[in-house]
Amino acid sequence: MVQALTGFSNWDALDKHWLEKIDTGYSTEGQSSDERGRRRVFESIHRYGYDPSGLRGLNGKELIKVVHKEPSMAEAKALFESPLWVCLSTVPGASIPMQTAVDRLVERWGTPMFLSLSQAMATVLHGRRLSKAHLTLLLVHATDLDSVVLMYCVYHEQNVADDEQMRTRYEQAMWFLVDCFLRRWCVAPREWRLPHLIMTRLLHPQGGPWAEHELALGGFPVRWRQDRPRRRNDGPMTAELPYTASQLRTRLDAGSLATSVQLAQYAGVTLSVHGPTAPAHARWWLVGARADALLPPSARVGGPETLTWGPGQFRPRRKRDRASVAAGPAAMPAWPMDDQVSQQGRFLPR
Structure with missing residues (x-):
């Protein structure tokens, strides 16, 4: 990067x-020479x-x-500095420190932005229609890996692990965000270590023989490269991994396509999920939609309905205790689905 x-x-x-x-630029620079080479x-x-x-x-x-x-x-x-690395460093099956991640995201984005983005993600997970402003907000942050962390926190705050449809939408949305990040940095065709960690830590946490390799080698087991000589005590590095690169690629492509189709519907665009050209059409729509989302507010199509950023005070609909406001969120904010909060403290347009 x-x-x-x-x-x-x-x-x-x-x-x-x-x-x-x-x-x-140090004091004795002229009295010595650097002989370290390349x-x-x-x-x-x-x-x-x-x-x-x-x-x-x-x-x-x-x-x-x-x-x-x-x-x-x-x-x-x-x-x-993303809290994602703390989440992915957690031993499979152990509890991920969500509160630490939430505090870090609030510190980075600010409480209003954090609440608006988490509200948009909760709307997607529930399969409800997004406002234009929330859609713009999601597209702007789609290539940010911190969005993966927030999606994880929002999903687990809903306490609906038994809802199969929501779990499907959650996995699809996660792959959508990962795919956007990888394509933003042109590593999608060859990168599979990050999707593997997200699958085994955030989507389907599980242990296994491959986890022992991580602990023994001090790193992710597929870090070994074919062009490097192996030590005798390395042991098998990829044979016991639960997912292959092709399996992850298939899941990532399918999830990203499904979420792209879902978001396009909210924008009034119908995309097909069938046929060999469906992924390409979805990707082209996403590129154009995100380019429009990144334009200055005055240049966006839709005029005053689009979300504008600027200084302002956060004024939620429900009254909150002043002590809790001063101390910051003690846990993941749980807002009703109808409370749509913007950065300027206004309710977002539907």
């Missing part, structure tokens, strides 16, 4: 651009999953802080 946002096509240029910021920092992060947060340069600056300080790296910073 940093490579894409910086605009370089090779690892050497990326290293040169960022390492200069942490290896120059360092392959970002390439190692990409290939082997090295944690960049501990890398400090010759001038004392940390690489991760220098990257996150750049305004153009806002998306990379948000992804690195």
Whole structure:
């Protein structure tokens, strides 16, 4: 993601651009020479999953802080600090710390935006018609992996695990969000580790022999690459995984198509779910719809009915205790389906 946002096509240029910021400008720079040669920092992060947060340069600056300080790296910073990684690091079958995730999302988006987006997701899960404003809100955040976390929290707050239809819509919506993220960064054709983690952590939590590989190797078992020599004690890395890449790809494509068709209906567009061209038509509709959603409010089709962002105070319909408002949400806000709250404190148009 940093490579894409910086605009370089090779690892050497990326290293040169960022390492200069942490290896120059110190007091004794002119009295010494750097003989470390090519360092392959970002390439190692990409290939082997090295944690960049501990890398400090010759001038004392940390690489991760220098990257996150750049305004153009806002998306990379948000992804690195996403509560999704805490959720996916939970041992299969264990309880995921939802309250920590909720607090982080409220801190990032603010309470009004958090409530509006969670309300939109709850509407989708219940299969009810979305307002134009809520549809716009979902499309704007579709490529943000934090939306995956919020969808997980909203679903489990509903306490409807026995509702098969809602569970189906939940899985389809999750795959839709994951697919949007992967296609945003052009990794959809080859990436399956993230879908595998989401499947075994957030959709169908389960243990198994593959979980022992994760604990023993200190990382995800499919991290091993075919071009790297294996150690004798590595053991089988992918043979016992519950899902293959092709199985995940099929589920992801089917779920993303189903949710795209559902959202298109709310926008007054009928998409087909049958035929070999159905996924392509849904994708083209999604690209056009999201492009329109990202336009400034004044340029969107629909005029005053579209959702506008701006400063304002949050004024919910129901009265709330002042102490609880000051302390922030103690748990996932549970709003009735008819209470549609915008960032400006107004009720969203239907």
